Amino acid sequence: MEIHEIVSKLIGPIRGIGESSSDAKRLENIGEFIRLHDEMTLQLITIARDKDVFESSVKKIGIKSNDYLRNVSEIFKEIDESLNQPLK
Numbered sequence: 001m002e003i004h005e006i007v008s009k010l011i012g013p014i015r016g017i018g019e020s021s022s023d024a025k026r027l028e029n030i031g032e033f034i035r036l037h038d039e040m041t042l043q044l045i046t047i048a049r050d051k052d053v054f055e056s057s058v059k060k061i062g063i064k065s066n067d068y069l070r071n072v073s074e075i076f077k078e079i080d081e082s083l084n085q086p087l088k
Helices: 001-010 020-052 056-083
Strands: none
Touching: 001 020, 020 056
């Protein structure tokens, strides 16, 4: 079992299905999912700051984290631009 599968089982469903009682629980679940994501993102940001340190092994981890965050940042920019396009 993959880590993301374990997290999904622990948190529960997060996508709404249009049924009020089920979606109320899913709203709670997405809150937990977002809190977890926030914590992990803050850890990645902290680690990315190590990209300029002297120790080679620490630097490699910092670079990997920094590269990931830059890639995600570009994806978010593209999503934001597509969401702000007028409907045709």
